[in-house]
Amino acid sequence: MTRVTATYEIESPAGIARGAEAIAGEQSTGTFGNVPLETDALRARHGARIEELTVTGTSDRPALPCRTTGDSYERGVARISWPIENFGTQLPTLLATVAGNLFELADLSAVRLTDLDLPKVFAATNPGPQFGARGTKQAIGGHDGPLIGTIIKPCVGLTPEATAELVREMAEAGIDFIKDDELQANGPHNPLAARVAAVQRVLNDHEDKTGRRVIYAYNITDEIDQMWRNLDLLAEHGAFCPMVCVNAVGLSGLRAVRERSPFMIHGHRAGWGLYSRSPDIGISFQVWQKLWRLAGADHLHVNGLASKFTEEDRIVASSARSVQAPVFTDGGPEYVAMPVYSSAQTIWQIAPAQAVLGNDDFIYCAGGGIQGHPDGPGAGVTALRQAADAARDGIPVDRYADTHRALRVAMETYKRPILGEIPLD
Incomplete structure:
Protein backbone atom coordinates (compact mmCIF):
# COMPACT_ATOMS: atom_id res chain seq x y z
CA MET A 1 0.00 0.00 0.00
CA THR A 2 1.30 3.48 -0.88
CA ARG A 3 2.37 5.47 2.18
CA VAL A 4 3.33 9.01 3.15
CA THR A 5 6.23 9.40 5.58
CA ALA A 6 6.84 12.37 7.87
CA THR A 7 10.02 13.10 9.80
CA TYR A 8 9.84 14.76 13.22
CA GLU A 9 12.34 16.04 15.73
CA ILE A 10 10.74 15.20 19.07
CA GLU A 11 11.43 15.29 22.79
CA SER A 12 9.57 13.33 25.46
CA PRO A 13 9.83 12.73 29.21
CA ALA A 14 8.68 9.18 28.50
CA GLY A 15 11.31 8.59 25.81
CA ILE A 16 11.04 9.16 22.06
CA ALA A 17 9.60 5.68 21.46
CA ARG A 18 6.60 6.58 23.62
CA GLY A 19 6.42 10.03 22.03
CA ALA A 20 6.34 8.51 18.54
CA GLU A 21 3.66 6.03 19.62
CA ALA A 22 1.56 8.94 20.88
CA ILE A 23 1.84 10.68 17.49
CA ALA A 24 1.05 7.52 15.55
CA GLY A 25 -2.02 6.74 17.62
CA GLU A 26 -3.40 10.28 17.86
CA GLN A 27 -2.98 10.93 14.15
CA SER A 28 -4.52 7.68 12.85
CA THR A 29 -6.81 5.16 14.53
CA GLY A 30 -6.23 5.77 18.24
CA THR A 31 -7.82 7.87 20.94
CA PHE A 32 -7.21 8.22 24.71
CA GLY A 33 -8.68 4.78 25.42
CA ASN A 34 -9.76 1.57 23.75
CA VAL A 35 -12.88 1.62 21.59
CA PRO A 36 -14.66 -1.53 20.35
CA LEU A 37 -14.37 -0.80 16.65
CA GLU A 38 -10.59 -0.27 16.70
CA THR A 39 -9.83 -3.84 15.73
CA ASP A 40 -6.44 -5.35 14.93
CA ALA A 41 -7.48 -5.56 11.29
CA LEU A 42 -8.48 -1.90 11.20
CA ARG A 43 -5.20 -0.82 12.85
CA ALA A 44 -3.23 -2.95 10.40
CA ARG A 45 -4.90 -1.23 7.47
CA HIS A 46 -5.21 2.37 8.69
CA GLY A 47 -2.82 2.80 11.61
CA ALA A 48 0.25 4.99 11.41
CA ARG A 49 3.52 3.08 11.56
CA ILE A 50 6.78 4.05 13.26
CA GLU A 51 9.44 3.46 10.61
CA GLU A 52 12.59 4.64 12.38
CA LEU A 53 13.74 6.13 15.68
CA THR A 54 17.09 7.79 16.41
CA VAL A 55 18.03 9.11 19.85
CA THR A 56 20.11 12.29 19.65
CA GLY A 57 20.39 13.39 23.28
CA THR A 58 18.75 14.09 26.63
CA SER A 59 18.01 17.11 28.78
CA ASP A 60 17.15 17.65 32.42
CA ARG A 61 14.37 20.10 31.56
CA PRO A 62 11.63 20.25 28.92
CA ALA A 63 12.12 22.40 25.84
CA LEU A 64 8.46 23.49 25.96
CA PRO A 65 5.88 23.72 28.75
CA CYS A 66 4.62 20.18 29.21
CA ARG A 67 2.04 18.70 31.58
CA THR A 68 3.82 15.34 31.61
CA THR A 69 7.13 15.54 33.46
CA GLY A 70 10.06 13.27 34.12
CA ASP A 71 13.59 13.07 35.49
CA SER A 72 15.02 13.50 31.97
CA TYR A 73 13.76 14.37 28.50
CA GLU A 74 14.92 12.22 25.63
CA ARG A 75 15.37 13.87 22.24
CA GLY A 76 15.55 12.31 18.82
CA VAL A 77 14.22 11.86 15.31
CA ALA A 78 11.11 9.83 14.44
CA ARG A 79 9.95 8.78 10.99
CA ILE A 80 6.28 7.86 10.91
CA SER A 81 4.22 6.74 7.91
CA TRP A 82 0.53 6.63 7.03
CA PRO A 83 -1.36 4.71 4.34
CA ILE A 84 -2.53 7.12 1.68
CA GLU A 85 -5.92 5.43 1.95
CA ASN A 86 -6.52 7.49 5.11
CA PHE A 87 -6.62 10.84 3.31
CA GLY A 88 -6.25 10.32 -0.41
CA THR A 89 -4.36 13.04 -2.27
CA GLN A 90 -6.12 16.10 -0.89
CA LEU A 91 -3.72 18.48 0.81
CA PRO A 92 -5.83 19.89 3.69
CA THR A 93 -6.45 16.48 5.28
CA LEU A 94 -2.86 15.43 4.62
CA LEU A 95 -1.80 18.51 6.56
CA ALA A 96 -4.27 17.81 9.37
CA THR A 97 -2.77 14.32 9.62
CA VAL A 98 0.95 15.07 9.66
CA ALA A 99 0.66 18.45 11.42
CA GLY A 100 -2.51 18.28 13.50
CA ASN A 101 -3.21 17.63 17.18
CA LEU A 102 0.22 16.07 17.66
CA PHE A 103 1.62 19.52 18.53
CA GLU A 104 -0.51 19.50 21.69
CA LEU A 105 0.26 16.04 23.02
CA ALA A 106 1.29 15.96 26.69
CA ASP A 107 3.78 13.17 25.99
CA LEU A 108 5.83 15.57 23.86
CA SER A 109 7.95 18.39 25.25
CA ALA A 110 9.12 19.31 21.73
CA VAL A 111 7.88 18.38 18.27
CA ARG A 112 8.87 19.80 14.92
CA LEU A 113 7.87 18.46 11.48
CA THR A 114 11.03 18.61 9.38
CA ASP A 115 10.35 16.65 6.19
CA LEU A 116 7.61 14.94 4.24
CA ASP A 117 8.09 12.15 1.69
CA LEU A 118 5.29 12.21 -0.87
CA PRO A 119 4.62 9.65 -3.62
CA LYS A 120 3.93 10.78 -7.19
CA VAL A 121 0.26 9.75 -6.92
CA PHE A 122 -0.28 13.28 -5.51
CA ALA A 123 0.40 14.63 -9.00
CA ALA A 124 -2.85 13.08 -10.20
CA THR A 125 -5.00 15.63 -8.37
CA ASN A 126 -2.65 18.49 -7.49
CA PRO A 127 -1.64 20.72 -10.42
CA GLY A 128 1.73 22.08 -9.33
CA PRO A 129 3.32 25.25 -10.73
CA GLN A 130 1.95 26.38 -14.08
CA PHE A 131 5.03 28.41 -15.08
Whole structure:
Protein backbone atom coordinates (compact mmCIF):
# COMPACT_ATOMS: atom_id res chain seq x y z
CA MET A 1 0.00 0.00 0.00
CA THR A 2 1.30 3.48 -0.88
CA ARG A 3 2.37 5.47 2.18
CA VAL A 4 3.33 9.01 3.15
CA THR A 5 6.23 9.40 5.58
CA ALA A 6 6.84 12.37 7.87
CA THR A 7 10.02 13.10 9.80
CA TYR A 8 9.84 14.76 13.22
CA GLU A 9 12.34 16.04 15.73
CA ILE A 10 10.74 15.20 19.07
CA GLU A 11 11.43 15.29 22.79
CA SER A 12 9.57 13.33 25.46
CA PRO A 13 9.83 12.73 29.21
CA ALA A 14 8.68 9.18 28.50
CA GLY A 15 11.31 8.59 25.81
CA ILE A 16 11.04 9.16 22.06
CA ALA A 17 9.60 5.68 21.46
CA ARG A 18 6.60 6.58 23.62
CA GLY A 19 6.42 10.03 22.03
CA ALA A 20 6.34 8.51 18.54
CA GLU A 21 3.66 6.03 19.62
CA ALA A 22 1.56 8.94 20.88
CA ILE A 23 1.84 10.68 17.49
CA ALA A 24 1.05 7.52 15.55
CA GLY A 25 -2.02 6.74 17.62
CA GLU A 26 -3.40 10.28 17.86
CA GLN A 27 -2.98 10.93 14.15
CA SER A 28 -4.52 7.68 12.85
CA THR A 29 -6.81 5.16 14.53
CA GLY A 30 -6.23 5.77 18.24
CA THR A 31 -7.82 7.87 20.94
CA PHE A 32 -7.21 8.22 24.71
CA GLY A 33 -8.68 4.78 25.42
CA ASN A 34 -9.76 1.57 23.75
CA VAL A 35 -12.88 1.62 21.59
CA PRO A 36 -14.66 -1.53 20.35
CA LEU A 37 -14.37 -0.80 16.65
CA GLU A 38 -10.59 -0.27 16.70
CA THR A 39 -9.83 -3.84 15.73
CA ASP A 40 -6.44 -5.35 14.93
CA ALA A 41 -7.48 -5.56 11.29
CA LEU A 42 -8.48 -1.90 11.20
CA ARG A 43 -5.20 -0.82 12.85
CA ALA A 44 -3.23 -2.95 10.40
CA ARG A 45 -4.90 -1.23 7.47
CA HIS A 46 -5.21 2.37 8.69
CA GLY A 47 -2.82 2.80 11.61
CA ALA A 48 0.25 4.99 11.41
CA ARG A 49 3.52 3.08 11.56
CA ILE A 50 6.78 4.05 13.26
CA GLU A 51 9.44 3.46 10.61
CA GLU A 52 12.59 4.64 12.38
CA LEU A 53 13.74 6.13 15.68
CA THR A 54 17.09 7.79 16.41
CA VAL A 55 18.03 9.11 19.85
CA THR A 56 20.11 12.29 19.65
CA GLY A 57 20.39 13.39 23.28
CA THR A 58 18.75 14.09 26.63
CA SER A 59 18.01 17.11 28.78
CA ASP A 60 17.15 17.65 32.42
CA ARG A 61 14.37 20.10 31.56
CA PRO A 62 11.63 20.25 28.92
CA ALA A 63 12.12 22.40 25.84
CA LEU A 64 8.46 23.49 25.96
CA PRO A 65 5.88 23.72 28.75
CA CYS A 66 4.62 20.18 29.21
CA ARG A 67 2.04 18.70 31.58
CA THR A 68 3.82 15.34 31.61
CA THR A 69 7.13 15.54 33.46
CA GLY A 70 10.06 13.27 34.12
CA ASP A 71 13.59 13.07 35.49
CA SER A 72 15.02 13.50 31.97
CA TYR A 73 13.76 14.37 28.50
CA GLU A 74 14.92 12.22 25.63
CA ARG A 75 15.37 13.87 22.24
CA GLY A 76 15.55 12.31 18.82
CA VAL A 77 14.22 11.86 15.31
CA ALA A 78 11.11 9.83 14.44
CA ARG A 79 9.95 8.78 10.99
CA ILE A 80 6.28 7.86 10.91
CA SER A 81 4.22 6.74 7.91
CA TRP A 82 0.53 6.63 7.03
CA PRO A 83 -1.36 4.71 4.34
CA ILE A 84 -2.53 7.12 1.68
CA GLU A 85 -5.92 5.43 1.95
CA ASN A 86 -6.52 7.49 5.11
CA PHE A 87 -6.62 10.84 3.31
CA GLY A 88 -6.25 10.32 -0.41
CA THR A 89 -4.36 13.04 -2.27
CA GLN A 90 -6.12 16.10 -0.89
CA LEU A 91 -3.72 18.48 0.81
CA PRO A 92 -5.83 19.89 3.69
CA THR A 93 -6.45 16.48 5.28
CA LEU A 94 -2.86 15.43 4.62
CA LEU A 95 -1.80 18.51 6.56
CA ALA A 96 -4.27 17.81 9.37
CA THR A 97 -2.77 14.32 9.62
CA VAL A 98 0.95 15.07 9.66
CA ALA A 99 0.66 18.45 11.42
CA GLY A 100 -2.51 18.28 13.50
CA ASN A 101 -3.21 17.63 17.18
CA LEU A 102 0.22 16.07 17.66
CA PHE A 103 1.62 19.52 18.53
CA GLU A 104 -0.51 19.50 21.69
CA LEU A 105 0.26 16.04 23.02
CA ALA A 106 1.29 15.96 26.69
CA ASP A 107 3.78 13.17 25.99
CA LEU A 108 5.83 15.57 23.86
CA SER A 109 7.95 18.39 25.25
CA ALA A 110 9.12 19.31 21.73
CA VAL A 111 7.88 18.38 18.27
CA ARG A 112 8.87 19.80 14.92
CA LEU A 113 7.87 18.46 11.48
CA THR A 114 11.03 18.61 9.38
CA ASP A 115 10.35 16.65 6.19
CA LEU A 116 7.61 14.94 4.24
CA ASP A 117 8.09 12.15 1.69
CA LEU A 118 5.29 12.21 -0.87
CA PRO A 119 4.62 9.65 -3.62
CA LYS A 120 3.93 10.78 -7.19
CA VAL A 121 0.26 9.75 -6.92
CA PHE A 122 -0.28 13.28 -5.51
CA ALA A 123 0.40 14.63 -9.00
CA ALA A 124 -2.85 13.08 -10.20
CA THR A 125 -5.00 15.63 -8.37
CA ASN A 126 -2.65 18.49 -7.49
CA PRO A 127 -1.64 20.72 -10.42
CA GLY A 128 1.73 22.08 -9.33
CA PRO A 129 3.32 25.25 -10.73
CA GLN A 130 1.95 26.38 -14.08
CA PHE A 131 5.03 28.41 -15.08
CA GLY A 132 7.99 27.89 -12.78
CA ALA A 133 11.28 29.54 -13.70
CA ARG A 134 11.27 28.60 -17.37
CA GLY A 135 7.73 29.81 -17.97
CA THR A 136 8.33 32.99 -16.00
CA LYS A 137 11.32 33.90 -18.13
CA GLN A 138 9.48 33.02 -21.33
CA ALA A 139 6.57 35.25 -20.30
CA ILE A 140 8.83 38.30 -20.48
CA GLY A 141 10.30 37.33 -23.83
CA GLY A 142 13.15 35.16 -22.64
CA HIS A 143 15.73 36.24 -20.09
CA ASP A 144 19.41 35.69 -19.39
CA GLY A 145 20.41 35.72 -15.73
CA PRO A 146 18.35 36.09 -12.57
CA LEU A 147 15.33 38.38 -12.53
CA ILE A 148 16.22 41.66 -10.85
CA GLY A 149 13.27 42.80 -8.80
CA THR A 150 12.08 45.37 -6.30
CA ILE A 151 9.23 45.99 -3.86
CA ILE A 152 6.91 48.97 -3.66
CA LYS A 153 8.06 51.07 -0.71
CA PRO A 154 6.73 52.53 1.49
CA CYS A 155 4.75 49.37 2.13
CA VAL A 156 1.45 51.23 2.55
CA GLY A 157 0.36 54.83 2.23
CA LEU A 158 0.92 55.46 -1.48
CA THR A 159 -1.99 56.29 -3.78
CA PRO A 160 -2.51 54.31 -6.99
CA GLU A 161 -1.08 57.24 -8.92
CA ALA A 162 2.03 57.48 -6.74
CA THR A 163 2.52 53.73 -7.07
CA ALA A 164 2.31 54.02 -10.85
CA GLU A 165 4.91 56.79 -10.91
CA LEU A 166 7.32 54.69 -8.90
CA VAL A 167 6.67 51.80 -11.29
CA ARG A 168 7.40 54.08 -14.24
CA GLU A 169 10.74 55.01 -12.71
CA MET A 170 11.63 51.38 -12.06
CA ALA A 171 10.56 50.22 -15.52
CA GLU A 172 12.63 52.93 -17.18
CA ALA A 173 15.54 51.82 -14.98
CA GLY A 174 15.36 48.38 -16.57
CA ILE A 175 13.81 46.37 -13.77
CA ASP A 176 12.46 42.86 -14.51
CA PHE A 177 10.09 42.37 -11.61
CA ILE A 178 8.11 44.56 -9.18
CA LYS A 179 5.81 43.40 -6.40
CA ASP A 180 3.28 44.83 -4.01
CA ASP A 181 4.25 44.63 -0.38
CA GLU A 182 2.38 41.91 1.49
CA LEU A 183 0.71 44.62 3.57
CA GLN A 184 -0.82 46.28 0.51
CA ALA A 185 -3.71 44.34 -1.01
CA ASN A 186 -7.03 46.16 -1.37
CA GLY A 187 -6.94 48.89 1.25
CA PRO A 188 -9.28 51.89 0.98
CA HIS A 189 -6.38 54.30 0.37
CA ASN A 190 -5.04 52.25 -2.56
CA PRO A 191 -7.80 50.01 -3.96
CA LEU A 192 -6.61 47.11 -6.06
CA ALA A 193 -8.78 48.02 -9.04
CA ALA A 194 -7.43 51.57 -9.20
CA ARG A 195 -3.85 50.37 -8.63
CA VAL A 196 -4.02 47.75 -11.37
CA ALA A 197 -5.46 50.26 -13.83
CA ALA A 198 -2.83 52.92 -13.05
CA VAL A 199 0.17 50.59 -12.95
CA GLN A 200 -0.76 48.62 -16.06
CA ARG A 201 -1.22 51.80 -18.08
CA VAL A 202 2.41 52.52 -17.31
CA LEU A 203 3.66 48.98 -17.96
CA ASN A 204 1.63 48.43 -21.12
CA ASP A 205 2.89 51.74 -22.49
CA HIS A 206 6.45 50.77 -21.54
CA GLU A 207 6.11 47.46 -23.39
CA ASP A 208 4.69 49.18 -26.48
CA LYS A 209 7.60 51.64 -26.57
CA THR A 210 10.50 49.36 -25.67
CA GLY A 211 9.35 45.80 -26.32
CA ARG A 212 10.34 44.93 -22.72
CA ARG A 213 7.75 43.27 -20.54
CA VAL A 214 7.98 43.87 -16.80
CA ILE A 215 6.34 41.54 -14.29
CA TYR A 216 4.24 43.23 -11.61
CA ALA A 217 2.99 40.91 -8.86
CA TYR A 218 -0.32 42.34 -7.60
CA ASN A 219 -1.31 41.29 -4.09
CA ILE A 220 -4.77 39.78 -4.62
CA THR A 221 -4.93 38.13 -1.16
CA ASP A 222 -8.58 38.08 -0.07
CA GLU A 223 -11.56 35.76 0.29
CA ILE A 224 -11.65 33.10 -2.44
CA ASP A 225 -14.52 34.56 -4.47
CA GLN A 226 -12.90 37.99 -4.36
CA MET A 227 -9.53 36.57 -5.45
CA TRP A 228 -11.29 35.06 -8.45
CA ARG A 229 -12.74 38.48 -9.30
CA ASN A 230 -9.27 39.95 -8.83
CA LEU A 231 -7.91 37.53 -11.42
CA ASP A 232 -10.52 38.79 -13.88
CA LEU A 233 -9.43 42.35 -13.07
CA LEU A 234 -5.81 41.52 -13.86
CA ALA A 235 -6.78 39.92 -17.16
CA GLU A 236 -8.87 42.95 -18.12
CA HIS A 237 -5.85 45.25 -17.83
CA GLY A 238 -3.18 42.97 -19.28
CA ALA A 239 -1.54 42.03 -15.98
CA PHE A 240 -0.28 38.48 -15.60
CA CYS A 241 1.07 37.86 -12.09
CA PRO A 242 -1.11 37.65 -8.98
CA MET A 243 0.61 37.56 -5.59
CA VAL A 244 -0.91 35.50 -2.79
CA CYS A 245 0.08 35.44 0.89
CA VAL A 246 0.06 31.67 1.19
CA ASN A 247 -0.19 31.47 4.99
CA ALA A 248 -3.10 33.89 5.01
CA VAL A 249 -5.25 32.12 2.39
CA GLY A 250 -4.20 28.54 3.19
CA LEU A 251 -3.69 25.61 0.85
CA SER A 252 -7.31 25.66 -0.34
CA GLY A 253 -7.14 29.37 -1.13
CA LEU A 254 -3.91 28.97 -3.08
CA ARG A 255 -5.31 25.97 -4.96
CA ALA A 256 -8.49 27.94 -5.78
CA VAL A 257 -6.37 30.68 -7.36
CA ARG A 258 -4.34 28.12 -9.31
CA GLU A 259 -7.49 26.49 -10.69
CA ARG A 260 -8.80 29.82 -12.04
CA SER A 261 -5.52 31.49 -12.98
CA PRO A 262 -3.90 31.51 -16.42
CA PHE A 263 -1.07 33.49 -14.80
CA MET A 264 2.09 32.79 -12.82
CA ILE A 265 1.41 32.84 -9.06
CA HIS A 266 3.83 34.68 -6.78
CA GLY A 267 3.75 33.04 -3.35
CA HIS A 268 4.63 35.23 -0.36
CA ARG A 269 5.14 33.47 2.98
CA ALA A 270 4.24 36.39 5.30
CA GLY A 271 4.07 35.08 8.86
CA TRP A 272 6.81 32.56 8.28
CA GLY A 273 8.52 33.06 11.63
CA LEU A 274 5.53 31.46 13.38
CA TYR A 275 6.55 28.09 11.91
CA SER A 276 10.30 28.50 11.74
CA ARG A 277 11.73 30.48 14.62
CA SER A 278 11.73 27.83 17.33
CA PRO A 279 13.82 24.64 17.04
CA ASP A 280 11.35 22.96 19.39
CA ILE A 281 8.02 23.35 17.60
CA GLY A 282 6.82 24.19 14.11
CA ILE A 283 7.00 23.04 10.51
CA SER A 284 10.06 23.36 8.29
CA PHE A 285 10.14 25.16 4.96
CA GLN A 286 11.06 21.84 3.31
CA VAL A 287 7.57 20.61 4.18
CA TRP A 288 5.59 23.75 3.42
CA GLN A 289 7.22 24.45 0.07
CA LYS A 290 6.24 21.00 -1.20
CA LEU A 291 2.61 21.64 -0.29
CA TRP A 292 2.62 25.15 -1.76
CA ARG A 293 4.17 23.86 -4.99
CA LEU A 294 1.60 21.08 -5.22
CA ALA A 295 -1.15 23.68 -4.75
CA GLY A 296 0.24 25.75 -7.62
CA ALA A 297 2.79 28.39 -6.53
CA ASP A 298 5.29 29.36 -9.25
CA HIS A 299 7.49 31.62 -7.08
CA LEU A 300 8.23 31.21 -3.36
CA HIS A 301 10.01 33.57 -0.98
CA VAL A 302 12.98 32.10 0.89
CA ASN A 303 14.35 35.20 2.70
CA GLY A 304 17.76 36.56 1.71
CA LEU A 305 21.36 35.89 2.66
CA ALA A 306 22.66 38.20 5.41
CA SER A 307 19.15 39.64 5.66
CA LYS A 308 17.31 41.56 8.37
CA PHE A 309 15.54 38.39 9.50
CA THR A 310 16.62 35.80 12.03
CA GLU A 311 17.15 32.74 9.82
CA GLU A 312 20.74 31.64 9.43
CA ASP A 313 22.20 31.76 5.95
CA ARG A 314 22.54 27.97 5.83
CA ILE A 315 18.76 27.71 6.36
CA VAL A 316 18.06 30.27 3.62
CA ALA A 317 20.34 28.32 1.29
CA SER A 318 18.58 25.06 2.08
CA SER A 319 15.19 26.68 1.49
CA ALA A 320 16.24 28.10 -1.87
CA ARG A 321 17.54 24.73 -3.04
CA SER A 322 14.43 22.92 -1.87
CA VAL A 323 12.19 24.98 -4.18
CA GLN A 324 14.13 23.64 -7.17
CA ALA A 325 14.33 20.04 -5.93
CA PRO A 326 11.85 17.31 -6.97
CA VAL A 327 8.68 17.12 -4.87
CA PHE A 328 8.18 13.37 -5.02
CA THR A 329 10.29 10.51 -3.72
CA ASP A 330 9.42 8.09 -6.53
CA GLY A 331 9.70 10.11 -9.73
CA GLY A 332 6.81 11.92 -11.36
CA PRO A 333 6.74 15.61 -12.36
CA GLU A 334 9.33 17.71 -10.56
CA TYR A 335 7.04 20.75 -10.09
CA VAL A 336 10.06 23.07 -9.91
CA ALA A 337 9.31 26.57 -8.67
CA MET A 338 11.37 29.77 -8.58
CA PRO A 339 13.00 30.87 -5.31
CA VAL A 340 12.72 34.55 -4.42
CA TYR A 341 15.51 36.16 -2.41
CA SER A 342 14.53 39.34 -0.57
CA SER A 343 15.15 41.41 2.57
CA ALA A 344 18.10 43.83 2.75
CA GLN A 345 19.68 42.49 -0.44
CA THR A 346 22.40 44.44 -2.30
CA ILE A 347 25.12 43.74 -4.85
CA TRP A 348 27.07 41.83 -2.19
CA GLN A 349 24.71 38.86 -1.79
CA ILE A 350 23.87 38.08 -5.43
CA ALA A 351 27.01 35.99 -6.09
CA PRO A 352 26.49 33.71 -3.06
CA ALA A 353 22.78 33.53 -3.91
CA GLN A 354 23.70 32.22 -7.36
CA ALA A 355 26.32 29.87 -5.92
CA VAL A 356 23.76 28.33 -3.57
CA LEU A 357 21.66 27.22 -6.55
CA GLY A 358 24.27 26.79 -9.25
CA ASN A 359 21.92 28.50 -11.72
CA ASP A 360 20.20 31.82 -12.47
CA ASP A 361 16.61 30.62 -12.09
CA PHE A 362 15.71 32.92 -9.21
CA ILE A 363 14.24 36.34 -8.49
CA TYR A 364 16.48 38.74 -6.60
CA CYS A 365 14.47 41.51 -4.92
CA ALA A 366 16.12 44.64 -3.60
CA GLY A 367 14.39 47.79 -2.38
CA GLY A 368 17.00 50.12 -0.95
CA GLY A 369 19.64 48.07 -2.76
CA ILE A 370 18.31 49.61 -5.98
CA GLN A 371 16.61 52.83 -4.99
CA GLY A 372 19.44 53.91 -2.69
CA HIS A 373 22.13 53.94 -5.39
CA PRO A 374 23.73 57.44 -5.50
CA ASP A 375 23.40 57.59 -9.29
CA GLY A 376 19.70 56.71 -9.22
CA PRO A 377 17.58 53.57 -9.55
CA GLY A 378 18.75 52.93 -13.11
CA ALA A 379 22.29 52.61 -11.86
CA GLY A 380 21.00 50.47 -9.00
CA VAL A 381 19.49 47.98 -11.44
CA THR A 382 22.62 48.09 -13.61
CA ALA A 383 24.86 47.43 -10.61
CA LEU A 384 22.87 44.33 -9.67
CA ARG A 385 23.02 43.04 -13.25
CA GLN A 386 26.78 43.61 -13.28
CA ALA A 387 27.13 41.74 -10.00
CA ALA A 388 25.06 38.89 -11.46
CA ASP A 389 27.24 38.84 -14.60
CA ALA A 390 30.36 38.66 -12.46
CA ALA A 391 28.89 35.73 -10.54
CA ARG A 392 27.95 33.93 -13.76
CA ASP A 393 31.47 34.35 -15.16
CA GLY A 394 33.18 33.42 -11.90
CA ILE A 395 34.85 36.84 -11.51
CA PRO A 396 35.22 38.36 -8.02
CA VAL A 397 32.81 41.24 -7.70
CA ASP A 398 35.47 43.71 -6.57
CA ARG A 399 37.62 42.95 -9.64
CA TYR A 400 34.61 43.21 -11.97
CA ALA A 401 33.88 46.62 -10.45
CA ASP A 402 37.19 47.96 -11.75
CA THR A 403 35.63 48.32 -15.21
CA HIS A 404 31.96 48.77 -14.27
CA ARG A 405 31.14 52.11 -12.66
CA ALA A 406 27.62 51.36 -11.41
CA LEU A 407 28.90 48.31 -9.55
CA ARG A 408 31.88 50.18 -8.12
CA VAL A 409 29.68 52.97 -6.77
CA ALA A 410 27.32 50.38 -5.25
CA MET A 411 30.26 48.69 -3.51
CA GLU A 412 31.27 52.03 -2.04
CA THR A 413 27.68 52.74 -0.95
CA TYR A 414 26.51 49.47 0.59
CA LYS A 415 28.41 47.91 3.44
CA ARG A 416 29.63 44.39 2.78
CA PRO A 417 27.53 42.08 5.00
CA ILE A 418 28.97 39.24 7.02
CA LEU A 419 27.70 36.01 5.52
CA GLY A 420 27.20 32.92 7.62
CA GLU A 421 28.43 29.47 6.71
CA ILE A 422 26.71 28.22 3.55
CA PRO A 423 27.38 24.60 2.57
CA LEU A 424 27.39 24.40 -1.23
CA ASP A 425 26.72 20.67 -1.59
